[in-house]
Amino acid sequence: MRMSQFYLPTLKETPAEAEIVSHQLMLRAGLIRKLASGIYSYLPLGVRVLQKIENIIREEMVRAGAQEVFLPLLHPAELWKESGRWYDMGPEMMRVKDRKDHDFCIGPTHEEVITDLVRNEVRSYKQLPLNLFQIQTKVRDEIRPRFGVMRSREFIMKDGYSFDLDEKGLDETYQKMFEAYTRIFERIGLEFRAVEADTGAIGGKSSHEFMVLAESGEDAIAYCEDCEYAANLELAQSEISIKEEYEELKDLEKISTPNIKSIKDLEKFFDLDGCKMIKTLLYVAGDTMVAALVRGCDELNEVKLRNHLGVANIRMATDEEIIEKTGAPAGFVGPVGLKNIRIIADPLVMRIKNGVTGANEADYHYRNVNPGRDFTVAEEDVVDLRTVQEGEACVHCGKPLRIARGIEVGHIFKLGTKYSEAMGATILDENGKERPMIMGCYGIGVTRIIGAAIEQNHDENGIIWPMPIAPFHVIILPIGKDDQIMEVAEDIYEKLIAQGIEAVLDDRKERPGVKFNDADLIGIPIRVTIGNRGLKENVVEVKYRDTGEEVKVEVDKIVEFIVDEVRSRLS
Amino acid sequence: MRMSQFYLPTLKETPAEAEIVSHQLMLRAGLIRKLASGIYSYLPLGVRVLQKIENIIREEMVRAGAQEVFLPLLHPAELWKESGRWYDMGPEMMRVKDRKDHDFCIGPTHEEVITDLVRNEVRSYKQLPLNLFQIQTKVRDEIRPRFGVMRSREFIMKDGYSFDLDEKGLDETYQKMFEAYTRIFERIGLEFRAVEADTGAIGGKSSHEFMVLAESGEDAIAYCEDCEYAANLELAQSEISIKEEYEELKDLEKISTPNIKSIKDLEKFFDLDGCKMIKTLLYVAGDTMVAALVRGCDELNEVKLRNHLGVANIRMATDEEIIEKTGAPAGFVGPVGLKNIRIIADPLVMRIKNGVTGANEADYHYRNVNPGRDFTVAEEDVVDLRTVQEGEACVHCGKPLRIARGIEVGHIFKLGTKYSEAMGATILDENGKERPMIMGCYGIGVTRIIGAAIEQNHDENGIIWPMPIAPFHVIILPIGKDDQIMEVAEDIYEKLIAQGIEAVLDDRKERPGVKFNDADLIGIPIRVTIGNRGLKENVVEVKYRDTGEEVKVEVDKIVEFIVDEVRSRLS
Structure with a gap:
């Protein structure tokens, strides 16, 4: 290509609209231009990078036994009603009516469409395993599109879906995909980690995210310095050792603490470490309120709480709701004497002796609180609720965990039968018995990879492309x-x-x-x-x-x- | 590929939903499956064919100097309001609101988006010519989707747009694209013709369609046996020679013709050839009615009428409108004494002597009608209005024209300044003067090519792929x-x-x-x-x-x- 004939409008100035470096450089280097919020046109230089990434993905998917299909953008509402997601998905799913007033969505993902396709064609276990993928534009109406192609409303995804006879088959397919993804990101030339991840709205049993390490990443991950353990911070666990010193249980006391409600203020007031305080956070899940307890020195991990509750969404209770339910404003709530609210507690909370917590009355706290004596928590509701911290011990090998930021570029899920059961995607097994197919799904954010690659590979003068995806x-x-x-x-x-x-x-x-x-x-x-x-x-x-x-x-x-x-x- | 591992669900039975052979075979051979009316999933065999076609197109576009971009699906309404097409486009353009209630359409074509992109980047004539293309899914909500991928609501197009300084530049670019298209369809292995075509809703000055010849084609084309002349039947012209025999002009007579209104019945009643009758057809263009005259032995060509009127759409008047305006029902209308209606006449009508036409009164016709004497037509409204017929003489060389059916797979247009003027896409020329860029646009129906190739290449046992696009x-x-x-x-x-x-x-x-x-x-x-x-x-x-x-x-x-x-x- 002769540059005099190449359409490459570079910019000297950094565009004001771009917050992070990859977005700035993609605009300045003439890879993309914005059409509307979160919607970008790819110029010739951007298309060259895009196609290189697509080709590497395509080659590795085919090598791993997946076959390429191309599914529609417009999905009839009926399919999404079968899975239930027509109602579950929020406004990020764009909905449109055709001229005959039939409801469609613009596909944000394709579980429903692929499950419909396969249930109409595949009848026998002999036709399995089946692993299909496509590379296609997806539309999700993000509430706050940002960071250029990183979180845009229109983006290109590689999405793949597998169908197996049984869990063992899924495990094998999942492993193949894990390895294919590893090869893909290695071939592209990125520094990344595969981490255990939450399954979120897609559903399913277990999943891994592929994270490109970069300081600007929206996700935090914890990984072991020594062994292979790595997980999204949302899920990461650690081994906490606490010195179990003998301490006499003192009598519960109610103390006036006017306007003292932050952990910091309480530490000062009581001259007591935050790890001896019980932070009580009220959440609403559906139409019930729950109280989540973590130590004052810990952060509550909402994903862990949500997963324990087994619901799709939770939210913090409002001040009004808290007062109505407990009689006290936020900051003065505690588990002692708390009525008609299910309590979920981190195990470390249950080991506190002579701690401090809110008295469910404005401007009062209890001290010398002892779990088990002053309040109880159902055994099944004592679960890991805290966010791990840098340096805590790996649950596998005991070595220190590190925390880093990452950009999610791939995500693989064991879906199980979530969609095949809801949509009747069954096959006859060796014994002629009908059973739902076992599914997996596998996504790569193709356009996001461009941004992630630049976040990881740039200097003050511009982009530093890894050779395999250089334009x-x-x-x-x-x-x-x-x-x-x-x-x-x-x-x-x-x-x-x-x-x-x-x-x-x-x-x-x-x-x-x-x-x-x-x-x-x-x-x-x-x-x-x-x-x-x-x-x-x-x-x-x-x-x-x-x-x-x-x-x-x-x-x-x-x-x-x-x-x-x-x-x-x-x- | 081992077929035991290939996802290829073939069907023995011909699916009832499919009317034409390519649609039947694409379903039977496992290339596509229907998701909704006019919306198809491509299975692995279909994807292989699709990608081969895309690659040939890509190679030839690049060879001809075009550069690949990738533009968004969702277009902000503002851009389409600038060109005026937000209001002109009917329900085939799907419109959607985002979560902030902003209007978007799902791109049916990309003139507005590309013009916006280029006007923001290109300032000087030195940056021209510029020729950009993309391969992308388009959405058009067809009123009657049919024939599988031939007329679907979601389809893949290669759409390209060129920008030149002047008409001469556009002529050169257009010629390059004409040649690139010729190479593309030759390389794919199709029998096709490039024909002069109507510019329709896209607008512009001249255009060519690339037609794959096939009996099931929705378009008719006329082409010369001998020279290169070929045109869509909508536009085709021919040389008609009429023996000019001397005939005395007789007196106009009003004749009772109860219930006799078809040309066939009139021929019998008057014992007169249809070519001596004046067929008067009433059309509505905007809010005015016009009368179009052709000989009884000819077919009116609506596209020629519409183009002469210079409007985007015309429609036949309803029976009620005809009676209200002329006093007579359809079949009894004629130009003699017709008031307050603009008359447009085919030149052959003006040469009729002692002809027959409706008397603008139920059950009455005139005979011995003589144009010029009994009614007049403004000189500029005597224009070619008839559809040419097989065997008529070529306007270039006089040899007989043939009529064939074709499937439109490509269409190139000289747009001129339609979009650049409306949207202010201007540049500074050599003299520092601002002028609108001169645009062309170039489309290929990528998915439709699959259907067209099968229509042209099949037998009773199935598809016969040309090697270059065989899966x-x-x-x-x-x-x-x-x-x-x-x-x-x-x-x-x-x-x-x-x-x-x-x-x-x-x-x-x-x-x-x-x-x-x-x-x-x-x-x-x-x-x-x-x-x-x-x-x-x-x-x-x-x-x-x-x-x-x-x-x-x-x-x-x-x-x-x-x-x-x-x-x-x-x-």
């Missing part, structure tokens, strides 16, 4: 006005193209500074600069975008040199 | 239970795959009849059958799907033979 492998910069310079550049360019190298020749009549800046901005891995000084010595200069390293290569050897460099970075 | 190049059929048969088959299969040939091995435990029928149904161009009888002579049998020709090839030479055959059919 071009090499950029050739002729610098100077001598005819010979452009002749040499053209010759190298033509020879590289002939060898299958994706080269771009900056043949624009621009100042050297503009060319150097643009080359850095668009992040081509290898730059070949051809100038007067070098040509006198019969050399050109090769510069690597990632390391900044520069080497001089003889003109006669440059083509072979580049071909070798590119191939070695692609394999 | 597989060759199918290997082991027939019989001897281990040696499967060993030979596997060996050939593996060697073909290694040579880059797309082979499918039918390793299913099915009866030979089932395998032969499926191979014919899915239409793989070359079949290699391996059986006991052949192996005794050390040969396998090659059968060509298109000609039915069979040849025996030695086992040792079969791989080389197939590689040569496939390559020769792909080049």
